[in-house]
Amino acid sequence: MPRVPVKDFGSDTPVLSPLEPERLTQLPADAEPRAPMPPRDAWLEKYDFSLDGFSALGLPLPKTAEEEERIVSGFLRGLAKLFTRENNWAFLLPTALSTDYCMRCNTCNAACGVYEASGRQDVYRPNFRSELLRRIYRRYFSPQGKLLGKWTGAPELNWRVVYRLAELAYRCTLCRRCAGVCPVGVDNGLLCRELRKLFSMEMGIAPAALHKSGTVRHLATGAGTGMKPAAFLDNLEFIEEIIEEKTGKRIRIPVDKKGAEILLVHNSGEYLSWPENPAAFAIVFDAAGIDWTLSSASMGYEAVNYGLWYDDVQYARIAMAQVEAARRLGVKKIVVGECGHATKAIVTIADRLLSGDLRIPRESCLPLLEEIVAGGRVRLDPWRNDFPVTLHDPCNMVRLMGIVSPQRNILTRILPPGRFREMPSNGTENYCCGGGSGFAIMDAYNFPEWRNRVASRKKAQQVLTAFGDCLDPSVPKYYCAPCSNCKGAAREALMDCYRFRERYNILYGGLVELIANAMAELPGPFLSWETEF
Amino acid sequence: MSYVDVNGKQIEVDEDGFICDPDLWNEEIVRCFARLEGVDELTDDHWKVIHYLRGYYRQFGIAPMIRKLCKETGFNLQRIYELFPSGPAKGACKLAGLPKPTGCV
Numbered sequence: 163m164p165r166v167p168v169k170d171f172g173s174d175t176p177v178l179s180p181l182e183p184e185r186l187t188q189l190p191a192d193a194e195p196r197a198p199m200p201p202r203d204a205w206l207e208k209y210d211f212s213l214d215g216f217s218a219l220g221l222p223l224p225k226t227a228e229e230e231e232r233i234v235s236g237f238l239r240g241l242a243k244l245f246t247r248e249n250n251w252a253f254l255l256p257t258a259l260s261t262d263y264c265m266r267c268n269t270c271n272a273a274c275g276v277y278e279a280s281g282r283q284d285v286y287r288p289n290f291r292s293e294l295l296r297r298i299y300r301r302y303f304s305p306q307g308k309l310l311g312k313w314t315g316a317p318e319l320n321w322r323v324v325y326r327l328a329e330l331a332y333r334c335t336l337c338r339r340c341a342g343v344c345p346v347g348v349d350n351g352l353l354c355r356e357l358r359k360l361f362s363m364e365m366g367i368a369p370a371a372l373h374k375s376g377t378v379r380h381l382a383t384g385a386g387t388g389m390k391p392a393a394f395l396d397n398l399e400f401i402e403e404i405i406e407e408k409t410g411k412r413i414r415i416p417v418d419k420k421g422a423e424i425l426l427v428h429n430s431g432e433y434l435s436w437p438e439n440p441a442a443f444a445i446v447f448d449a450a451g452i453d454w455t456l457s458s459a460s461m462g463y464e465a466v467n468y469g470l471w472y473d474d475v476q477y478a479r480i481a482m483a484q485v486e487a488a489r490r491l492g493v494k495k496i497v498v499g500e501c502g503h504a505t506k507a508i509v510t511i512a513d514r515l516l517s518g519d520l521r522i523p524r525e526s527c528l529p530l531l532e533e534i535v536a537g538g539r540v541r542l543d544p545w546r547n548d549f550p551v552t553l554h555d556p557c558n559m560v561r562l563m564g565i566v567s568p569q570r571n572i573l574t575r576i577l578p579p580g581r582f583r584e585m586p587s588n589g590t591e592n593y594c595c596g597g598g599s600g601f602a603i604m605d606a607y608n609f610p611e612w613r614n615r616v617a618s619r620k621k622a623q624q625v626l627t628a629f630g631d632c633l634d635p636s637v638p639k640y641y642c643a644p645c646s647n648c649k650g651a652a653r654e655a656l657m658d659c660y661r662f663r664e665r666y667n668i669l670y671g672g673l674v675e676l677i678a679n680a681m682a683e684l685p686g687p688f689l690s691w692e693t694e695f
Numbered sequence: 696m697s698y699v700d701v702n703g704k705q706i707e708v709d710e711d712g713f714i715c716d717p718d719l720w721n722e723e724i725v726r727c728f729a730r731l732e733g734v735d736e737l738t739d740d741h742w743k744v745i746h747y748l749r750g751y752y753r754q755f756g757i758a759p760m761i762r763k764l765c766k767e768t769g770f771n772l773q774r775i776y777e778l779f780p781s782g783p784a785k786g787a788c789k790l791a792g793l794p795k796p797t798g799c800v
Contacts, residue, residue, distance in 0.1 A: 371797060387757065387798030388757045390755065390757075435800045603799055646799050
């Protein structure tokens with residue numbers, strides 16, 4: 163693979179590092195999708211595709227020298243802010259340490275699923291992006307760098323450097339597998355996210371799916387999907403009907419119950435796209451006698467916080483409003499449903515924000531589900547799940563929060579012996595689904611073509627390996643991904659692009675659905691293999 | 696943003712062909728979008744789906760869940776795909792003049 167020297171990052175070649183489909187890592191021939199579509203001519207005239215021939219951001223090409231200059235000066239202003247305490251008090255320390263202490267051992271690169279899947283395309287190395295950032299910072303902000311100029315090895319800043327770097331910040335899923343292997347604790351994922359933050363907060367550059375129709379819409383309507391309280395309540399009523407059809411029992415889903423032990427918060431996309439997931443939670447919690455409630459207040463029924471991926475201020479606005487909704491209900495704790503980024507956002511990152519009576523305990527649902535299953539609080543018949551199952555470890559909950567065993571303790575109790583199989587790399591060493599950091603919902607321009615073929619490729623390989631002994635479509639198989647975002651990536655990449663359902667009869671879904679499917683008191687199976695929800 | 700010509704009127708659509716201002720929606724636009732989406736003839740079944748989506752959107756401001764669409768119209772998902780080859784979101788919602796469904800859906 164040709165090297166792309168960091169110093170040449172701003173060269174005027176039309177496409178700096180075009181993706182070469184023939185270099186992507188091999189999949190079985192029948193699983194290989196068609197080569198990615200080239201960008202449309204109408205897009206090429208307007209937007210920048212000069213990094214690798216793809217665009218996540220739709221950055222409009224500058225038309226005048228003044229516009230070019232504004233791009234460079236905006237970037238330098240933002241870069242200065244990343245390294246000052248008053249502008250970046252939350253993340254200055256890890257940012258500065260990760261910038262200063264890299265030994266260039268390149269251990270991080272071997273750990274990166276995107277870099278590996280791409281056929282080791284130089285620009286996708288975790289350390290390429292970080293090294294670029296380091297050198298630019300030194301060249302423009304250190305006394306030695308100002309003297310040395312291009313001898314720092316940094317490119318001369320021009321609009322191409324800035325635009326390509328903005329796109330490159332969206333070629334990493336922020337899975338932080340690289341951070342886990344760094345011998346000195348450098349966090350390239352964090353640096354990538356700091357870059358996204360610079361672009362959003364200083365220059366107004368962010369994917370429309372995350373910002374305009376993401377956090378902005380979330381703050382305006384109460385949910386990232388635009389689902390207002392009336393629609394939420396209407397959907398709940400419909401989910402109660404689904405439950406009655408499945409179980410023969412009408413459950414009243416508790417809403418706005420003051421002082422409940424637990425406020426359960428789902429990714430609002432679950433209600434719209436995977437309603438069987440909130441339905442299964444209601445069935446399991448009801449049977450286990452949990453004292454729980456949902457909130458119908460604006461911001462109270464939506465767990466997502468896309469700010470986690472690109473913008474500190476948007477993050478903080480959403481997190482504060484979510485916890486405030488819980489405080490008003492007077493619940494004892496907040497439990498986040500099967501959504502990885504939302505769990506990390508509210509359980510750990512929000513620690514930096516919350517004080518006083520907003521310090522409400524916050525947890526992932528996985529330990530609670532484990533307690534229900536392992537504690538015998540529902541009657542289970544594992545033979546109802548008599549099919550092969552493999553488990554995806556959502557990066558945010560597993561690698562980044564250390565929740566490894568609860569989901570495994572659950573699976574071994576709700577499946578017959580021998581039905582659960584691990585993926586080749588699992589637990590904290592698992593690979594991202596390819597949808598991390600917002601990729602699952604970023605569908606502008608030709609970005610999905612890149613996401614499906616490069617970012618999700620490693621996951622496709624892992625799933626095929628895990629089910630290697632039973633790929634024949636006569637055997638139905640279940641890819642268990644306890645995270646909305648990972649399910650979205652499974653649908654877009656594994657199902658639509660790689661056609662795993664059609665070719666191998668692999669169904670995807672969450673964990674709690676499998677628990678409901680094993681419940682002995684249900685008159686029939688909870689999972690429907692024939693029809694998608 | 697780009698524009699679609701509907702009988703001489705320029706209607707603004709997003710990169711994926713969804714209408715930018717749902718209030719501009721009318722039956723002429725449906726017929727024009729139908730041709731672009733590979734729907735040759737608009738039958739009563741098409742209109743049933745479109746009117747349901749439209750009504751739901753006017754009441755709640757978003758697209759309904761697919762299961763609800765199926766239940767309320769009496770069409771299964773396969774039938775929806777027969778009617779709208781691009782599917783319920785990219786096909787049916789587009790013809791019904793809804794903005795593109797966004798968020799984790």
